[in-house]
Amino acid sequence: xxxxxxxxxxxxxxxxxxxxxxxxxxxxxxxxxxxxxxxxxxxxxxxxxxxxxxxxxxxxxxxxxxxxxxxxxxxxxxxxxxxxxxxxxxxxxxxxxxxxxxxxxxxxxxxxxxxxxxxxxxxxxxxxxxxxxxxxxxxxxxxxxxxxxxxxxxxxxxxxxxxxxxxxxxxxxxxxxxxxxx
Amino acid sequence: xxxxxxxxxxxxxxxxxxxxxxxxxxxxxxxxxxxxxxxxxxxxxxxxxxxxxxxxxxxxxxxxxxxxxxxxxxxxxxxxxxxxxxxxxxxxxxxxxxxxxxxxxxxxxxxxxxxxxxxxxxxxxxxxxxxxxxxxxxxxxxxxxxxxxxxxxxxxxxxxxxxxxxxxxxxxxxxxxxxxxxxxxxxxxxxxxxxxxxxxxxxxxxxxxxxxxxxxxxxxxxxxxxxxxxxxxxxxxxxxxxxxxxxxxxxxxxxxxxxxxxxxxxxxxxxxxxxxxxxxxxxxxxxxxxxxxxxxxxxxxxxxxxxxxxxxxxxxxxxxxxxxxxxxxxxxxxxxxxxxxxxxxxxxxxxxxxxxxxxxxxxxxxxxxxxxxxxxxxxxxxxxxxxxxxxxxxxxxxxxxxxxxxxxxxxxxxxxxxxxxxxxxxxxxxxxxxxxxxxxxxxxxxxxxxxxxxxxxxxxxxxxxxxxxxxxxxxxxxxxxxxxxxxxxxxxxxxxxxxxxxxxxxxxx
Numbered sequence: 001x002x003x004x005x006x007x008x009x010x011x012x013x014x015x016x017x018x019x020x021x022x023x024x025x026x027x028x029x030x031x032x033x034x035x036x037x038x039x040x041x042x043x044x045x046x047x048x049x050x051x052x053x054x055x056x057x058x059x060x061x062x063x064x065x066x067x068x069x070x071x072x073x074x075x076x077x078x079x080x081x082x083x084x085x086x087x088x089x090x091x092x093x094x095x096x097x098x099x100x101x102x103x104x105x106x107x108x109x110x111x112x113x114x115x116x117x118x119x120x121x122x123x124x125x126x127x128x129x130x131x132x133x134x135x136x137x138x139x140x141x142x143x144x145x146x147x148x149x150x151x152x153x154x155x156x157x158x159x160x161x162x163x164x165x166x167x168x169x170x171x172x173x174x175x176x177x178x179x180x181x182x
Numbered sequence: 183x184x185x186x187x188x189x190x191x192x193x194x195x196x197x198x199x200x201x202x203x204x205x206x207x208x209x210x211x212x213x214x215x216x217x218x219x220x221x222x223x224x225x226x227x228x229x230x231x232x233x234x235x236x237x238x239x240x241x242x243x244x245x246x247x248x249x250x251x252x253x254x255x256x257x258x259x260x261x262x263x264x265x266x267x268x269x270x271x272x273x274x275x276x277x278x279x280x281x282x283x284x285x286x287x288x289x290x291x292x293x294x295x296x297x298x299x300x301x302x303x304x305x306x307x308x309x310x311x312x313x314x315x316x317x318x319x320x321x322x323x324x325x326x327x328x329x330x331x332x333x334x335x336x337x338x339x340x341x342x343x344x345x346x347x348x349x350x351x352x353x354x355x356x357x358x359x360x361x362x363x364x365x366x367x368x369x370x371x372x373x374x375x376x377x378x379x380x381x382x383x384x385x386x387x388x389x390x391x392x393x394x395x396x397x398x399x400x401x402x403x404x405x406x407x408x409x410x411x412x413x414x415x416x417x418x419x420x421x422x423x424x425x426x427x428x429x430x431x432x433x434x435x436x437x438x439x440x441x442x443x444x445x446x447x448x449x450x451x452x453x454x455x456x457x458x459x460x461x462x463x464x465x466x467x468x469x470x471x472x473x474x475x476x477x478x479x480x481x482x483x484x485x486x487x488x489x490x491x492x493x494x495x496x497x498x499x500x501x502x503x504x505x506x507x508x509x510x511x512x513x514x515x516x517x518x519x520x521x522x523x524x525x526x527x528x529x530x531x532x533x534x535x536x537x538x539x540x541x542x543x544x545x546x547x548x549x550x551x552x553x554x555x556x557x558x559x560x561x562x563x564x565x566x567x568x569x570x571x572x573x574x575x576x577x578x579x580x581x582x583x584x585x586x587x588x589x590x591x592x593x594x595x596x597x598x599x600x601x602x603x604x605x606x607x608x609x610x611x612x613x614x615x616x617x618x619x620x621x622x623x624x625x626x627x628x629x630x631x632x633x634x635x636x637x638x639x640x641x642x643x644x645x646x647x648x649x650x651x652x653x654x655x656x657x658x659x660x661x662x663x664x665x666x667x668x669x670x671x672x673x674x675x676x677x678x679x680x681x682x683x684x685x686x687x688x689x690x691x
Contacts, residue, residue: 043452044368044369044372044452072204072207072208073454073455074454074455074456074457074458074459075204075205075206075207075455075459076205076206076207076387076389076390076393077205077206077207077210077384077387077390098381099372099375099376099379100208100376100449101448101449101452101453101454103454132452132453132454133452134369134372134449134450134452136369136372137372137375137376137379140371140375141375141379143379143380144209144374144375144377144378144379144380145378147209147212147213147216147378147379147380148374148378150216151212151216151378151438152438154216154220154431155431155434155435155438156431156435156438157431158427158428158430158431159428159431159432159435161427162424162427162428162431163428165421165424165596165597166421166424166428168596
């Protein structure tokens with residue numbers, strides 16, 4: 001029996017490929033899952049005060065969604081905190097640890113899974129959605145006020161003293177031996 | 183007072199200060215920064231000024247007086263390290279110029295398509311910024327900025343003074359307007375709390391201290407050889423102690439008010455940098471300007487024009503530091519020296535402006551040029567300036583020696599430096615800098631990968647290694663070559679009292 005020619009083989013293979021491609025296309029034609037949406041009760045939450053976060057997907061609660069708080073994102077001192085998964089109503093509570101800008105990242109439940117340790121939470125895969133919030137201090141911290149006043153006094157005071165000296169009369173030349181050998 | 187502040191203010195006070203304060207933890211950064219100013223910055227500044235006044239020469243030959251051949255080589259290495267910074271400084275200046283051009287168009291209003299990035303349409307000003315730095319025309323802006331720099335340097339750095347005297351003082355007024363805008367926005371005052379409230383847990387990280395000391399060095403132009411070159415032009419009996427005090431306090435006062443403006447706006451708009459923190463200022467300030475009740479475009483144009491002028495006045499002094507040293511050593515003409523530094527600097531700045539997008543997700547810094555800036559900045563800015571500071575303190579402290587320099591400084595000043603100043607330069611500052619450097623290097627080693635290692639990105643393996651090697655070995659090799667070359671028989675070093683930036687001029691030129 002003679003071996004089938006290349007043309008015969010391709011003629012048989014082509015319909016099979018078309019069928020397979022159509023099946024593949026049908027397999028991926030499912031509508032994409034709706035994107036997650038993050039909402040926070042207060043976009044400027046207070047440090048150490050719990051705030052409610054709601055995670056939804058297409059308007060429905062995203063139960064089990066995983067949210068991470070990234071403090072001071074994109075800086076050398078950044079760190080992550082994993083929050084408890086959203087409950088059946090897509091709600092969770094977060095108590096911010098530090099003041100400043102924080103990025104909240106939400107992923108569907110199971111995508112990456114909740115990390116075991118908050119400080120070492122891995123960044124697995126792109127986040128489904130994120131939201132930047134600015135966490136407030138409860139009041140003007142006394143240490144901050146002290147440093148602000150100290151710095152302002154030293155810097156502006158130093159400049160003023162320097163200028164007064166420059167603009168004042170001729171300087172008193174103090175003879176102090178020979179100049180350095182150059 | 184306003185004119186003097188003009189010479190002290192540049193991109194370092196706005197772009198780099200904002201970037202470093204954000205990168206190193208706001209209040210956790212500011213207290214070390216303040217300590218670094220008074221403990222390290224002002225003493226080193228006074229020493230550099232005193233050295234220039236004493237020797238009437240550029241940085242390498244001045245250090246050679248203290249440390250011989252090794253001193254001269256350290257001086258050349260300092261200038262070459264500074265040249266890397268100058269190259270990307272001019273590139274960032276070109277970005278500022280690009281934002282100025284953008285202020286005529288859609289910068290404060292519409293969204294801009296940002297081709298090449300995962301998010302193709304980012305809101306402005308981020309969208310405009312990333313679109314700009316990934317466009318070929320940013321390279322053209324770099325060329326324009328270098329041409330401007332070279333023309334000014336060729337005409338003498340004093341030729342820009344009349345413009346600076348007008349424009350830079352306006353920066354103070356503009357920043358105060360921005361502070362008022364920021365503080366009157368909801369949440370704005372919280373940004374001020376953030377900037378000044380210390381976080382002692384983060385302050386335990388040596389990297390924070392490294393960032394703070396580096397910022398002081400950069401902001402006061404220490405370790406660049408500029409202050410020594412500048413003082414070498416002044417009469418020998420100039421009051422360098424008071425000059426140093428005024429320069430340092432004015433400079434950091436401006437950073438103080440710039441910090442108030444930047445961080446009140448940052449908090450009010452809840453902005454985080456989309457790429458390296460060096461880009462932060464390009465998002466935060468425009469956001470504040472866009473929130474002005476009226477004349478948004480005018481404010482935007484004015485801000486970026488003022489920033490260009492402030493940056494130009496600083497970049498020419500950075501270029502002049504190297505020119506001065508080359509002329510002193512080799513006796514070259516000013517024209518020839520400018521041509522050499524101009525061509526090499528332009529090539530470097532163009533490399534830092536390469537617009538190819540290598541990180542569409544903006545997980546790092548986006549373009550090839552910005553990635554190069556981020557890598558070189560890490561070594562030249564964060565390590566190079568501190569290494570120079572350490573070496574120069576040791577050489578001035580022990581080799582000159584410092585007692586003689588202090589006597590000379592005291593002779594011409596109303597302030598009198600106490601003997602404790604000697605030990606500050608000899609021991610305290612070197613110990614502090616060595617500690618910060620050693621612990622930082624240890625952290626680098628412990629991290630297990632060279633800075634910027636990102637195997638998931640195009641060139642993410644090669645670039646970090648190449649940048650480190652070029653920075654360290656390249657600059658050391660060129661510094662050694664400069665040192666070993668014979669000096670001109672009659673160097674044009676006796677330029678005391680000559681107009682600033684006039685070294686190497688032939689009579690009548």
